[in-house]
Amino acid sequence: MLLADARSLCPHLRTAPSDPLGDLAFLENLAVWARRWGPWSALDPPDGVLVDVTEVAHLFGGEKAMLEEAQTVLGRQGLAARLAIAPTAGAAWALAHFGPERAVLRAEDDGAQRLSTLPVAALRLDPDILLLLRRLGLKRIGNLYDIGRDTLQRRFRTHRAPASNPLVRLDQLLGRVPEPLLPVAVTHAPLVQRRLMEPLRHRSLLDRVVEDLAEDMVRELEGRSEGARMLELGLWRVDGEAVIRQLEMAAATRDPAHIIRLFGRKLDDVDAGFGIELVRLRAPWCETLPLSQADFEAAVENHGTGLAACIDRLTVRLGKHAVRRPDPHASHLPERAQTWRGPLDKAVLQEEFAFHARPLKLLDRPEEIAVLYATPDGLPRRFRWRGAVHEILRVEGPERIAPEWWRERSSARLRDYYRIEDGQGRRYWIYRHGVMGDGRGQDRQGSAPQWYLQGLFA
Numbered sequence: 001m002l003l004a005d006a007r008s009l010c011p012h013l014r015t016a017p018s019d020p021l022g023d024l025a026f027l028e029n030l031a032v033w034a035r036r037w038g039p040w041s042a043l044d045p046p047d048g049v050l051v052d053v054t055e056v057a058h059l060f061g062g063e064k065a066m067l068e069e070a071q072t073v074l075g076r077q078g079l080a081a082r083l084a085i086a087p088t089a090g091a092a093w094a095l096a097h098f099g100p101e102r103a104v105l106r107a108e109d110d111g112a113q114r115l116s117t118l119p120v121a122a123l124r125l126d127p128d129i130l131l132l133l134r135r136l137g138l139k140r141i142g143n144l145y146d147i148g149r150d151t152l153q154r155r156f157r158t159h160r161a162p163a164s165n166p167l168v169r170l171d172q173l174l175g176r177v178p179e180p181l182l183p184v185a186v187t188h189a190p191l192v193q194r195r196l197m198e199p200l201r202h203r204s205l206l207d208r209v210v211e212d213l214a215e216d217m218v219r220e221l222e223g224r225s226e227g228a229r230m231l232e233l234g235l236w237r238v239d240g241e242a243v244i245r246q247l248e249m250a251a252a253t254r255d256p257a258h259i260i261r262l263f264g265r266k267l268d269d270v271d272a273g274f275g276i277e278l279v280r281l282r283a284p285w286c287e288t289l290p291l292s293q294a295d296f297e298a299a300v301e302n303h304g305t306g307l308a309a310c311i312d313r314l315t316v317r318l319g320k321h322a323v324r325r326p327d328p329h330a331s332h333l334p335e336r337a338q339t340w341r342g343p344l345d346k347a348v349l350q351e352e353f354a355f356h357a358r359p360l361k362l363l364d365r366p367e368e369i370a371v372l373y374a375t376p377d378g379l380p381r382r383f384r385w386r387g388a389v390h391e392i393l394r395v396e397g398p399e400r401i402a403p404e405w406w407r408e409r410s411s412a413r414l415r416d417y418y419r420i421e422d423g424q425g426r427r428y429w430i431y432r433h434g435v436m437g438d439g440r441g442q443d444r445q446g447s448a449p450q451w452y453l454q455g456l457f458a
Helices: 003-009 020-037 063-076 089-098 111-115 127-135 141-147 149-155 166-174 203-224 256-266 296-303 307-318
Strands: 041-044 048-051 083-085 102-104 191-200 226-237 242-253 276-288 325-328 338-341 361-373 380-385 388-401 415-422 427-433 450-456
Touching (some): 020 048, 063 102, 083 089, 089 111, 089 166, 111 166, 141 166, 149 166, 191 203, 203 276, 226 256, 361 427, 380 415, 380 427
Antiparallel strands (some): 041 048, 191 276, 226 242, 380 388, 388 415, 415 427, 427 450
16 A cells, blocks of 8 residues: 555554665575575575475475474574475465465375365466456366366467466466476675784785785686676774775776775775784676786786797796797698797798688697598588597688699699588588599509598687
């Protein structure tokens, strides 16, 4: 009713503002806490929690003892609860809302007869459907048994949603059709902390601890491929008091310098008291943030390190013969497209070659594969590699690479490279070594071509 009408009936009525999001958050925490009675739980808004207690009740002394314990524990938390155990979620909901305070319905019991005396509201239907059923004189679940399934099917055949179809809800209640439930997923917020051997009282030392925590948090977020949208910094003093500073960002970030700079403004009014002995940084709100390549040039400017400096240090420590760097080489053959030279050798200028798409990973040596194809010059359809058979769904090619006649014998065979994709989305780089009837090969009689796998695409 309206608040004015309620106060006219009860002048001393106490009111509080509604908080739907807060109620939902409390219900989620309650569902996680309720897993002490089962392996998983699900929400039943606005005021219910479903817990899977299959083969668990014997650990508590039976179903009745389990419900008594649950009601006692919930009462200690200040919660009034109505509890029920049943073979289906719909039956448990119906008994908890319209049955006794603690109800147990076992699988061997006659569930249809036991639930027939409950009102049709126990079927979790929409208000307009409930009003329609009451106008038709169907006030109990048992009344639906009497009119038959065909009548209900004809009357509600256009209603697709379960909450609008009494027949679907009835089947879910009795376990004739499954009712999917979404378990509550527990997510642990990233957290890093420092327990200090000596309490901190000076701001400079506190800033140093915050810097260390920010770097630890960034490493934790990188491992999860996430960025922080909200951070909470907790400072626990020796006298037991806690100071919490919260920081919320406009976009997900993993920049330690940005985090330190923002927290620096929020620590000006912190009273350390007799000292701070524990500092904790937590990220309750995170979003997906893919990994990105760092700026090498900026790293050189900021830290004085780079690739050249790294090579110098390795050369001094390991010796110049233990360090090699790749050098591009003018050749279309993949295994000859680069050479290795010493770190201090002068680079040789080579002509730039324009290549087609090349895989990110090349095998050290091409591995021979067995390929099935329709015609000798046709596209590959299936191949076997390392004992597994792969069906080829997409093929691109061929890219023909002729042998280097000025380096190889006249019997060298050309290659036809193909970019292929199998049924699981994996992409490979294979090539056919030789062409049927080319008169080349070991026997020089036009032996059958051979197939090799040389690279893997990302």
